[in-house]
Amino acid sequence: MYNDLPETELRTYKSSQLCREDFDAFWEQTLLEARGAGGEVVIERVPAGLATVDVYDITFPGFGGDPIKAWLRTPKNPRRPLPAVVQYVGYGGGRGRPWENLFWASAGFAHLQMDTRGQGSGWSVGDTPDPGASGPQVPGVMTKGITNKETYYYRRLITDGVRAVDAVRTLPWIDPGRVAVTGGSQGGAIALAVGALVPDISALAVTVPFLCDFPRATVITDAYPFREIADYLSTHRQDIDTVANTLTYFDGVNFATRSRQPAYFSVALMDPITPPSTVFAAYNAYGGEKEIQVWPFNGHEAGGPDDDHFMLQFLAQQLDPSVL
Amino acid sequence: MYNDLPETELRTYKSSQLCREDFDAFWEQTLLEARGAGGEVVIERVPAGLATVDVYDITFPGFGGDPIKAWLRTPKNPRRPLPAVVQYVGYGGGRGRPWENLFWASAGFAHLQMDTRGQGSGWSVGDTPDPGASGPQVPGVMTKGITNKETYYYRRLITDGVRAVDAVRTLPWIDPGRVAVTGGSQGGAIALAVGALVPDISALAVTVPFLCDFPRATVITDAYPFREIADYLSTHRQDIDTVANTLTYFDGVNFATRSRQPAYFSVALMDPITPPSTVFAAYNAYGGEKEIQVWPFNGHEAGGPDDDHFMLQFLAQQLDPSVL
């Protein structure tokens, strides 16, 4: 059922989220430090038992130089540099097993699927710890270190996402000039941020992106994980302003205004987890060429394989993999 | 949590299910009629946008000659006949989209994924109607035509499963001597039945097979879809014996005793949908070489990608795809 604004209002809805003056400086400094932290990209071939796809275990330096895991999957024996799709994972999940998620490589792309630090256990498995400290928090990562933008969990994860793009560009089979980012839900949120922070990315394709329009999202749905924030504030009542301030630095709306790449969005009108107004808040603010696929009868699964189909068409058009 | 027998008892548990004298005659006659009903196998290439995998839209004659849909996926341009894996789908689902489910083809097999008549809407989409009549029933297919073995829904679906094997053997890229069947839950139940009904199938690999040990399954779990039967009998109180009799012809336990192929099973000890004792009932009765993977902390998702990994190893060993 519909629980949000009517579609006509969604089309013009603007978030009330603020953007602090030091937003860009904060992220510039964050990336500067991360890129200066050292660490190297390690590649190791994985015997996944597949005939048509090669899989590599990638370790690259993320936030603080922490070693972050990823899978790189490519069509077997590519004959020339491939366009790359960097994919981020939804909340709770990890990079999974090498032989999962064969879509992008089968479609002719180099596909880097980044692991998610400290998650990777809920619905798909991961291998990357999060050495970052946490203050008092509710279960989950939404409030981990939330009282300070420096310590907030998503500072680390978004930086990992940027560094994944840095890493993929160093790999031998990849054309560094043709890199797109993609993801659904939390993965979409990271893609949206990375698109803004790495301007020379070619394109982005996100489904039901999370972490958008916190001022509205935290009060119009009872669904987790947005609700973790309300849970935290229900006991840390004195931290409401502090938390709201932290979140301005991580809101997809603020990233969206800074992006210029062509972008594919999808949104589901019956989605309680990333309510449609929060997705439209980012979409309507988005600074580049853009299109949005509206799924009227879907929840958070959105277009599922149909989104994949549209994203493949969209990214193929943007990145031109020879195979298509 | 555990809700069934302790594992040591599971290892030796035997179902109390009966087998009627005309069980074999019933199925022999059913297949005779189906194979005599005519219809032809139609193959059409599908533009799925993939670089490493070819996808074909298959239509083959199932029960009553009804046109049944399937996807055939193969590694691109196979150079010699491929071993085939015929896969059946879980309850409520269908064959999905052409670009989904690339695992088996990427691993070097010809992969025929059969659609499920009259389902194909719950979690993956399908395209095949079920022209079979239904009596009074509860929602779902578990009680569709259940008062008579001739009209029961699963007579049609299992026959489709057999005919899918018949069909795949006629296709040009396939080595008809190396065909395995696989599936999870309902898909596993169909694979188990087809393994018994088509003795020259090479192997089978099933996860948490459904439709096993009805006498126990219908009273030890409240989970759907087994519960559809209890729901039906809660109003059709006079049909208890009739329904029990019908189900003897469709119980995986009775198929398992008739099979001789090497088989991989998996079972999950926290599974309320196909409780472990019902899976062990079939496994313990199974007539061929067999192994079972026990997942102690999983529900109905069982081994997920880890089952895929083990099944790939198992079937590769049985069918020897050149690529491994």
Added chain:
Amino acid sequence: MYNDLPETELRTYKSSQLCREDFDAFWEQTLLEARGAGGEVVIERVPAGLATVDVYDITFPGFGGDPIKAWLRTPKNPRRPLPAVVQYVGYGGGRGRPWENLFWASAGFAHLQMDTRGQGSGWSVGDTPDPGASGPQVPGVMTKGITNKETYYYRRLITDGVRAVDAVRTLPWIDPGRVAVTGGSQGGAIALAVGALVPDISALAVTVPFLCDFPRATVITDAYPFREIADYLSTHRQDIDTVANTLTYFDGVNFATRSRQPAYFSVALMDPITPPSTVFAAYNAYGGEKEIQVWPFNGHEAGGPDDDHFMLQFLAQQLDPSVL
């Protein structure tokens, strides 16, 4: 609690549902075929153990001439032709047992309670199969054959409803000029349709009628069975327009505008299953003399026995059973 429009807006709410030009032609043709399909009305006395009421097992030809079951209950040994009340049953149920539902016969009417093809298992038992084919569908009947108005389940059920009236008029104890139709929820939807399709019916009395105002109903409630349609469209994403088109032929709003009989409606303001705006959509569109009973604190049970009381008064006034 209230989840729909305020009552003042309900009173004037108009559905946005469309009506195709061939709506009347479709139904005219449908009934022509059904009435031409042959079959006869069979009556058999049932030993129900009752002293004041006679019960007969009726079989009559419905859609496609399919044999449809019904119970006829009359006061014992009626001395002259009785006015008849034809009742249709709510979703999932069937005609039940002969000795149930004695209200209308005890009140002096001939009471024909039609069975519901392919349902009759959920909360009351039935005996009538649905030989109609189904495409891919979600559990339940709401999406059975929904991609085409010719194959949609409700085409068959509504036609059965019309043929029940045809049948009751041929029975010896009945005055064919005094026939009313009634029902709650799905039963009310069928009554509403039959009232439109059989103009010489004397009156209708419906409580919380289902199947009204699909464009709104499918998006303002999560309650089943309306939600079956959203479930279906959440995987069959490409069928949204097709399904919407089919539903225009079965929407109670379109039937209501065609009716001219006096009608009793009831609606419950806390009803999530047939939300009040969908009922008012039909009521406000209704073309005959009408009254509506609003139950402010009820859910889908609506007025229950109090609706029965009002309906008895209403139908007694319209049909004048001698006994009152």
Added chain:
Amino acid sequence: MYNDLPETELRTYKSSQLCREDFDAFWEQTLLEARGAGGEVVIERVPAGLATVDVYDITFPGFGGDPIKAWLRTPKNPRRPLPAVVQYVGYGGGRGRPWENLFWASAGFAHLQMDTRGQGSGWSVGDTPDPGASGPQVPGVMTKGITNKETYYYRRLITDGVRAVDAVRTLPWIDPGRVAVTGGSQGGAIALAVGALVPDISALAVTVPFLCDFPRATVITDAYPFREIADYLSTHRQDIDTVANTLTYFDGVNFATRSRQPAYFSVALMDPITPPSTVFAAYNAYGGEKEIQVWPFNGHEAGGPDDDHFMLQFLAQQLDPSVL
């Protein structure tokens, strides 16, 4: 699903419930006081709009002489004294509306349906207050006055039940020598108690009787209303023995051992509300001729209309209404 003992153990299960020495004295004294409290039976014809059944509003003196309401329904204009069925109502309900519940009168019996003091609001409506005091309690009546057998709610309700039989025997159309008691759940519990306390009742027919085998019932189910007792004891931790002692005077097991009438019982093996072992505890202890209908796939609804059918056959055999 099954959550209780296997059926073979149910058949021989014996409750551990105690019976205090003053059990009989307590009830003798209770009835003596109630019968001495005065009050008269008032009968008023009700215009229910029915042609075949007469309905009367009955008021009779119950516990403490409190005015208790009931409906009396008889076949229209009975020509001779009728056998009577006195029916008690399930938890939360009341006598409902005059035009409901026409089964027993339609079957040729005088049918007295007693209202339930202080309930009559949950699923059917009632009209009788409970002037009895209550101590601290959880919502519902299960712990109303539970710290003392004198003040316990069910002392009053069971006494009402006895006095209903006293009352019906004074009515002009009734044959006082042919009175049966019946009811489901709480109604069955009252019938069971009344059968023991009024030895010259002819028969009893109870479905899924409640209030049996408290020592087991209070710890093997989480379902209400048995759970009200656990809820109470979860805060009134010091009252466990006191409450257990009170309940010995109201346990259906202790009534059952004292009864000598022919009795029909039914039990449902999937019933969480009156778990089957608690029903068998009473059945196995029952002192008269007895039969039990086991419903293997039902919950608390048990046999529903099929129980009605069997109860009608049973009571007709015992009471011989001329009409059968």
Added chain:
Amino acid sequence: MYNDLPETELRTYKSSQLCREDFDAFWEQTLLEARGAGGEVVIERVPAGLATVDVYDITFPGFGGDPIKAWLRTPKNPRRPLPAVVQYVGYGGGRGRPWENLFWASAGFAHLQMDTRGQGSGWSVGDTPDPGASGPQVPGVMTKGITNKETYYYRRLITDGVRAVDAVRTLPWIDPGRVAVTGGSQGGAIALAVGALVPDISALAVTVPFLCDFPRATVITDAYPFREIADYLSTHRQDIDTVANTLTYFDGVNFATRSRQPAYFSVALMDPITPPSTVFAAYNAYGGEKEIQVWPFNGHEAGGPDDDHFMLQFLAQQLDPSVL
């Protein structure tokens, strides 16, 4: 999540509740009778095992002179008369154990915690029966005697609340000129009523007060205990006006307009049990000096210990306990 009016509208929202002309006369007469009913205040020292706080078991005459229990807790050996805080308890609870709830006494107040007649079992234990009769009702006290203002449960409980203030003023250690009332939810509702009915109370401090704005509260939430009223009216359909009339005499909105003391309120914007508009209805109507603490991310727990902190500051300012 938010389910009520936006905060800006809450700030100016006015209830549509009516106030009958005899509202004041009704309460005047009620208190006159209660104060005339006799009974005496009994004090007994309780050995609670505490070193810093004395606890006394108090029994005082409430409505009808019924003996009502309370705990009096004071700082050990107070050297001069103490200001008193009279506290009422939330729905379902009782006065608990002597050694619970030490906040107010530890803060230097005499703290009288009144028991709640006929409740005291749900989450904290109580000892006070409710001898008042009840008509048909749903479980809980919300509909106990609701068809008449004279018999309604809350007439008795509010009167107890007034008499608790009368009683505390007679105790030796207390300064009768410095008495405040407090409570959360139902306790807040009683405090609100007592504040209006005992004008010389010094102050009141209420959190999320219940029983406010019935016309809105009964239709905008499904949460209990407000929902008990809708449950009752869903079967007692004919009593809607009667019940609405009774409730006008007990609505916190009508008490609030009559109060003149300084008051602290708190409200939680995510509270489904006492929805924020119902609290603001009382707050906006309140006739004295007032302040309200809004908790944006809390449900019915509201400010919890943070409300305690603010209430202590507020009442200390109003009552000046020497200790602060």
Added chain:
Amino acid sequence: MYNDLPETELRTYKSSQLCREDFDAFWEQTLLEARGAGGEVVIERVPAGLATVDVYDITFPGFGGDPIKAWLRTPKNPRRPLPAVVQYVGYGGGRGRPWENLFWASAGFAHLQMDTRGQGSGWSVGDTPDPGASGPQVPGVMTKGITNKETYYYRRLITDGVRAVDAVRTLPWIDPGRVAVTGGSQGGAIALAVGALVPDISALAVTVPFLCDFPRATVITDAYPFREIADYLSTHRQDIDTVANTLTYFDGVNFATRSRQPAYFSVALMDPITPPSTVFAAYNAYGGEKEIQVWPFNGHEAGGPDDDHFMLQFLAQQLDPSVL
């Protein structure tokens, strides 16, 4: 309801948990390092607004020397050294607000309530971060660092618990020879561990202790937080043995066998969170003088204030605060 062993079997139940040879060495080394990590105890008076109790904000060095917060509450102006009760908090909670939890100080003890690192947000608020890293994990702390005993979260928290005792013994108002530890659920688990690790603690009093008998606890309940472990292992299928091994070092059963202090336990027979067999596993293994209070009708709340009462009596007897 009961979901575990019968009480007679609980009384003799023994866990199958293993104890590794290096258990004692592991903890000895852990405490050695923690005590060698430096850091000092900081005390700051808190203006809590209380007249009878003094509250101090304590910071002490925990695991790794991390600063851990606590509240110290004492009776106002104690005239001689007080016995101390160190309390640990249940899962998700923190030390709360200064003016909460006044029971132990009001009873004459010095009461140190330790904060819980990285929790303190769920139901009571906290102030202590957890700088410890986490690997992939499910939400909550149960699987934080679980693949290695060195990195497991509870290594840090238990060490904090030991260091809290070290800290409290340095405070001026405290008699270091009379220190007890207490807590419920997770708090009870920490107390149990600390009792074993600090042999000269005088006594312990634990209610429904958590973290006991992991081999059984992880498979007999679906309730969180034990279920976090099953959730983790449902994706990290290859880590089952590793995790089981880690848990042997943290199982309350293994701590219990090492303790020699007098101990009070309580257990609730309807507790799904710490099922009674897991509590009895620790109790039956406990090496000191012991008593257990069994609450037959309680869930995880166990004895609540009644446990407090018994614990106060027990600890007063052991520690002799002058005030009793």
